[in-house]
Amino acid sequence: MSSTLQVLLFLSLPFILALLILKSSFSSTKSNKNLPPSPPKLPLIGNLHQLGSSPHRALQAMAQTYGPLMLIHLGTVPVLVASSVDAAKEIMKTHDLIFSSRPHLNIPDKLFYACKDIAFSKYGEYWRQVKSIAVLHLLSNKRVQSYQHVRDDEMTTMMEKIRRANGSAVNLSELFISLTNNVVCRVALGKAYEGRKFKNLLDRFMELLGCFSVGSYIPSLRWVDRLSGLERKADKVAKEFDEFLEVVLDEHVNKNDTCVESRDLVDILLEFQRDNDKGFRLERDMIKALIVDIFSAGTDTTFTSLEWATCELLRHPRAMKQLKKEVNEIGQGRPMITEDDLDKMPYLKAVFKEGLRLHTPLPLLVPRESTEDIKLHGYDIQSGTQVLINAWAIARDPSVWEEPEEFRPDRFLNSPIDYKGFHFELLPFGAGRRGCPGIQFAMVVNELVLANLVYKFDLALVGEEGMDMSETNGITVHKKCPIVVSATPCS
Template structure:
């Protein structure tokens, strides 16, 4: 006992010494960082357009910098080299996702494809998506849906008879209807459903204080953010429960799309019944994947198509060149078919250039490192969140000539594509976490744009230049709708 009492002062002295003179840590070389404030870190510097703010910061601190959003270290990549290191060289290290408050509530505790953490579950659902939901064969099987909805939109424009027409609204309706029919078997039109989708996308673009400053998690509750997320989640859940019940009860009956094949809920329910490879697809998993298809399939598809049309209306010579190309291929027929699309290089160049200037998700979906790694000479710690500023890379003057100009011609004699193999153009990401629905989105965009230009002469309604203001959020929309007058060409 006496020996123990004598040792107490020694232990206290040792504790004080180690407090003032901590044991040396291994040398770390973090990326350059801007000064940060207590508690909030660099949050105050992001403003309403984080992709633009981070581009400006990268000019001062370099193409690979470390910022702090609250207590969370966030690596920001703004160059081809840094993006390639993250999405190719060290793709496995950066293949996971952070657990963010709002996506977790909306996607059934991140049981979807986009936000689920890297691991066996993600591998299984990604495999289902790539091989069965969004394979080239499956995408091609829904050509009749794309054609039907495209023709319905063309008829609406025709009926406007040259009067002012809200083209943006029609594009939203078209993409929603295509995804509804492909995923759910039929359309769900009406203001209520449209409003639900709008609220869902708005929430995904909201900043959750609790995700970055745990001690201030109560702010999300006080602001009503958590309540709104839970309300939208509950409404979508009730809607999807009804959809799944319809499909289960229709087992053995001709599907909503008739003899033209299964919809994606049918495919997922089939996996659930067959218990493929011992992987049991639960009901909440099916719902999470369907919500994923809506968020990725409607919003980004509509956005990229809308921006492409905006740029064509602002650049008459590009519009004229695209019209010349589609008229030559169309040869007076009633429409441009999907078989014709590979014969339209300028059309593809227009869409690539629109995706370059207006990357739908400017910062892509956040990643998270799963282990310590060396990146371009810097030490990156496990648990660091990662943002790839695809928007900034697509406007890098060291990569692109006249990067702020709309010039589709730059892609005519270039192998650069948007499929994740060229790191100067990353609208859909790359590597393991690249978007599996690229072909689905592009088939819609190319078919609609080709026929719109083939069938109509479009003119802006109103005086002055088009307002190119952007909205804030995870997806960058055009702030104001496109109002046009359309004259049928034949």
């Protein structure tokens, strides 16, 4: 974002003097509304220059000065930032309906077929229909359980790759990415799509989702996105993904296999399209948008959560020892930990809760937008205000968490706090109407893989430099350097 902001600062200089001169003449018409506290802003770019490469960290620091509910300006767009449990609860529960829409963002608009997906579509009847389809037909408990054989297959394949390494260096991050990608591909499309070309397409897709689009926040400068090549890159990736999905859809339409047990998500969506007589027509682009949603959410955040949890265990031998003790007691020498065993493992679940607390996959969640004027904590919030929930800052709030920077899974052993959207201290998947509907799909993969990894192998970091905890930039915060370990089979 920094190079783009340098360009914007340069472009804004001619406007600054004129705007400062005009400021006094308009001061008498200043609104009487009681707006939330705001940091000083620059003309044209607002507070964009203050976000840096890690917006969640910058906003946390600003909140310490301006409070847990503050109003910033990203370009010409007013943005309400919530950084406390109470503020998040007001937005995502008390006034959830008013804050359930999404702002228009140029890059998601290109990648998700004019936002015909679930995550980025505006709140309304269309969103309700596609969310219902996903919850009832794609992500229900029964449907998630029906793909157990896929998870078992891919997990077994990964364990075999580690075993064949025979104690030499293993890149766990690569294996996690491959496993989650294969699971999502097989569940969604019916078969795995490995290979460098497909992986590169997914990487470019996720990178674009995390890019800053000038035109989304300063519409008059949308040409900057064209000049920088951002729009061209987004168009190219969208075209490549569309061509890939067209082939997939044609294969499914023309295939002869009608076995119910072998149906994947594309089959289910096409069946819904054919058989639905309730007045809602599921068009081809809608199907593709839903599949893209499942890829972007199902692959990226899943392996990220697994990677950070494993990383923290390697940094904290006592926690690793405690988890190994639990899985050994449950496994009792059997070849594998099964999905039926997972609910008997409170420490495993505590490890993931603590990992998600310290390393919230989407630190600012997906932006929301208010649809009405509303009073919030005594402040006037105008309709059309964009809203960011700093879930990362809330999860490290010292008024909520004891020793918030420390990895302590034990804190969850006697705590009712969970990540499913009912406890606003922990919001890795959001909450309310716009909470992630795929929590169970993601977490059963994570728990199964980590339980078996610890059950089957003793892991040790390769090298003497320790664990690099650097983060990448983007909508999802990944670990910058891969986890490389030696894995010795447990006797």
